[in-house]
Amino acid sequence: MNIGDDVRFFPMATPASPTRRQFLSTAVPFIVSAATLGRAGSVSPNEKVRLACIGVGGQGTSNLRALMADERVQVVAICDVDAQHASAAAKLAGVPEGSVYKDFREVLARSDVDAVMNATPDHWHSNVAIAAAKAGSQHRRRPRHLPCGGGE
DSSP: OOGGGOGGGSOOOOOOOOOHHHHHHHHHHHHSOTTTTTOTTSOOGGGSEEEEEEOOSHHHHHHHHHHHTOTTEEEEEEEOSSHHHHHHHHHHHTOOGGGEESOHHHHHTOTTOOEEEEOOOHHHHHHHHHHHHHHTOEEOOOOSSOOTTTTO
């Protein structure tokens, strides 16, 4: 063995203390979220879809749970005519009480809603879908069938 290849015989120099700039450049990824820094594999808060959930009964709550699992989605409003359903869904999604509605038109009037998950019953579904489209929101779900005259 050549003694020059063995690092034990060559003591390492003591590194100088890092400058403030060097410290921050290495510490920031541990302090600030990867999404804020625009790292691959994470979503910046500015790139999340701000979603309003209209109709959060059985199917709507199931849809809400699935959407909450997607890191690209931020639920910003909950709407249901049944106050118990709305309250339970808001609690589940962490939506504040001021963003819980009974009237879907109030939700669609918000400027911070990018998309709507419409899980209302079939006899209300087309009304909400048309109003959401007119408001400029993307529509998330459609009913399995249209009642007679509902597609006019």
